[in-house]
Amino acid sequence: MSESVEIGIGERLRFYRQGRRKTQAVVAGLAGVSEDYVSQIERGAKTPTVGLLHKFARILGVPVSALLGEPQFERNGTIHPVASELHRRMMSFGGPSGEAVDLVELRQRVDAAWAIWQTSQRRYTEGAEVFPELLTDVQVAARSFRAFGEVEQRREAARLSSDTYFLLRTFAKRIGRTDLSLLAADRAIAAAYETDDPLRVAGAHWNLGHILIAQSEAEAAEETAMHAIEELKPNVDSGGDWLAMSGALWLVASVASVRQGDAWAARDRLREHALPAAEATGEGNVMWTVFGPTNVHLHAMSVEMEAGESAEGLSIADRIDVTSSPSLERQTTFYLELARLHDQRRDDAAVLLHLMSAEASGPEDLRYNLLARDLVRGLLKRARPSMTLQVRALAKRIGLVAS
Known part of the structure; x- marks a missing residue:
């Protein structure tokens, strides 16, 4: 069985860092993490959070896609x-x-x-x-x-x-x-x-906010979400879909905050706006946003992960019943987030367990999610002998290694 030629995130980070003539210490200082943590990422021993990946991209002056790279399944035409x-x-x-x-x-x-x-x-x-x-x-x-x-x-x-x-x-x-x-x-x-239809207009801005965040435009995403929230205010008191849509936009604003390095603002937005809206409306799917208490708690878990507070993130995860979400994608995301939290704590057995749960709920998501693939790649490099067969089998199923 041979390893995939797919280049890992850590190797790409090292390539662009060295190309910009920046030391690990400089990049670590600007990103707000330790030099050892950057070293571990570059060696493939750790997988960066999405937020940290965006910080690295800004520091090095490259798009996030350059650090993620082009996976094999895109090169082979799938x-x-x-x-x-x-x-x-x-x-x-x-x-x-x-x-x-x-x-x-x-x-x-x-x-x-x-x-x-x-x-x-x-x-x-x-x-x-x-x-x-x-x-x-x-x-x-x-x-x-x-x-x-x-x-x-x-x-x-x-x-x-x-x-x-x-x-x-x-x-x-x-x-x-x-x-x-x-x-x-x-x-x-x-x-x-x-x-x-003001509700659909708000939903369209919710959509735009997500892709702006994905393109490292967190400030623009925040402005988009806050503008849409203001536009909805005359209708929010009616409750129902109006309140749920406003709550979904507060989730976008929360993610935008933590991506800009302000985890406390993200937590405040979740606690003061998104959670009360979710508790009032219950589980729903207005404009396919999957907004409800489960999604709010998932975002709270993600905020703690991106803030480096893995213990708090896992504590929140223990209170989430992901099966109540109407979206299978949200369930898969939950397991992937759990895997990342355990990766921060170097608990490889838990990382593997939750990656396999993610594969069970969304096998194609695991194949196409680049950060998930990097988690598996990290396990391949450091897994204990007792886990090697399971890790390699998973890597083969998602196309990370070839037989």
Whole structure:
């Protein structure tokens, strides 16, 4: 069995650090961590948190994607053809329209696509089979119904467009195409404003906030979220979806805070705004945000992880019943976050246990998540003999090593 040629995050960090003529001590000081911690990351002994990865990218003047690198599954063509096809169709705006558009049937297809994304263990494979054609048909619908008297049909077509672009934003982000994800987020906002629906407009800004965070634009993401929260204020007292959407935006603002190095502001936003909203509305899925108490607690756990407070993060995790989340992706993320928390504490057995739980709930997510792959790579380098067979079997299943 041979090791994958895929280059780890630590090796990329060392390459760019040395290329910028910065010592480990300088990078560590600017990032607010110890020199030994940077050394361990570069040796593959530790996996950086997402927030720390963004700090390294800013310090070295490179995009986060440069530190993450291009995984083997993109180089061998598993993902790129789908992304390229989606990009081509977005640029052609769906091609020429001809047949009559059935908005009811199209709504069923959009909702079914979202169900695949949030509940299927094969969501990448199944999604790739339906997203391109759905995108074309939704874009054709968006150009239809321009005659006098078709106002409501035009608004429904815009709702379908915004909902589809919401979906493509998260799909494109997960497969490493942040450029396509940003384009989808921008299209979602334009479509949402055509619906005359403040809730969808807020949802579109929630989407934009996520991709801005992914592109190391945490300050811009915070501004986007706070602006949308202000726009929702006249309706928030009505409760229900309005309050839930506001709460989801507070989660974006919280993540933006911790990515800017202010963990206390992140905690305050969760405690004072997001959690009360979640407790009032309960578990829900407004605009596919999966907002509710479970998601708030997941964010609280993530904030502690990014702040380096692994003990507090694990304490929060003990109080989370992830099975109450309507999204399988959220469940998988929970196990991956647990693995990262235990990685901070050098508890390899727990890291492996939770990576295997993540694989059970979302096998394709584990294959395509670059930080998860780096956790497995780290285990390969340091696993005790009693764990070696299990670690290598996992690495083989996610394509990290070849037989």
